[in-house]
Amino acid sequence: MDTVSWGVAAPAIGAAFAASVVEVVEAFTIVLAVGTLRGWRPACAGTLAALAVLALLVIVLGPLLDRIPISALQIAVGVLLLLFGMGWLRKAVLRSAGVIPLHDEAAIFAAESEELSHQAASKDRSLNWIAGLTAFKAVLLEGLEVVFIVIAVGAGRGLLWPAALGAAGACVAVLVVGVLVHKPLSRVPENTLKFGVGVMLSAFGVFWTGEGLGVEWPGHDLMLLGLAVVFLVAGMGLANRLRQSSMEAKP
Template sequence: MVISTLLATFLAGVVESIETLTVVLAAGLSRNWKSAYFGLLAGILTLALVILIVGKVVINVLPLHLLNVVIGLFLLLFGSRWLVKAVQLYGGAKTLRDESEAFERMSSKLSRDEQRITAWEIDRVAFSATYGATVLEGSEVAFAVISFGSIAHMMPYALIGSAAGIVAVAFLGMMFRRPLASAPENGIKYVVGVMLTALGTLWTGEGVGVHWVLGDASYPGLLAVYVLFSIALILIVKGLSGTRGRTGGLSSAEAAVRRPQENL
């Protein structure tokens, strides 16, 4: 469980930090580095406060069986969202966000506001952009930390894992001063999605009284089930995407109706 907690929260921290990094770099390079860093720090402190308050309430108020259900459902919610996104991207139904393009758009948008500041003032545009991005993208990491940390006293490991992921992305981004456009973001989302969904299934089941024959050792089996299921979904989505591509974006039923009409 320790390894699963460290790995899942580390990868979650990496995924969400990649998009936050893009905004921080755009704000810093096009506006003001000091204000961008202050916005980032304020966002991190906000998330830390959320983890502290919500995590303490969840652990101290909810009974164990209800805690399993609540945390399990949280993990299922976030895990399935990431897994669905990964399946759509691998299947060709969606395109992966281009961090370099997003960086250019954000830089252009931020540079339009010509606010003049002194050395002691905060650039409100840069601060607002980085604060908002940090809180928005980091909220899923925060709830992943709360979810893992609330079960079996894993909070220290969840915090270490997520912090390590965030620091790794921040270090690479600040070293190269450019977005991590070549990072395997979708692959990471897929791995985290499978892990969270499988763990959410395990804990939700325990909370509602399901007796897992192998106990916590059922987790690898659930991982395998979700991997096979997601691969099948990817193949189905690829097939559907290919069919729509050959028929000019129409569904197979629409294409079947159109063909006879075109021949008249």
């Protein structure tokens, strides 16, 4: 792999890793709640079933990507990345400015545990089934986002394997830390990660969409890093300005 390719491969691996850490931590919190309350059998069964569905989706949909013309693929993936990445960046800016509260894994763990306990009181016989389904839903829904991110950052330039490697690395990292800590990973700097991922996905979105529409970016692949810096500086500036205006508005 030459240096120009690394200019795109490294952000693809980094974006897939960071985004996957956020999603896997969210899924891990719910699986942990299920495992702690109802045992690891339904938690693992639900998780494995969801992973099987996700693998099936990738196996079925993956080869279809090769049949789509590259410019159409770049526009489609670029627009989806812009919608997804700008949404994340908007939320991360608002959280960083203190406008909306930070994501709290400990609170989610408590809420999920309470929900399962409540269901236990009303439907005891089918509780293992409900617990397994809860784990299945969590892993499937968060996993769908991981699959989308891997495809989106990887498909535009044949970087599916590096992006998948980043996502797999995130799964292993969260699992290893989670097994060692054995409680919700509430100390993961989630908003910082989301900020970074929003920046990278937005940069990829502008880059792919532009390329699909015939833009020849100056510096070619390295422009991706330039766009990321622009989004990062703009996002931090916006968060700073909103934080300051919030403080001025307080009596």
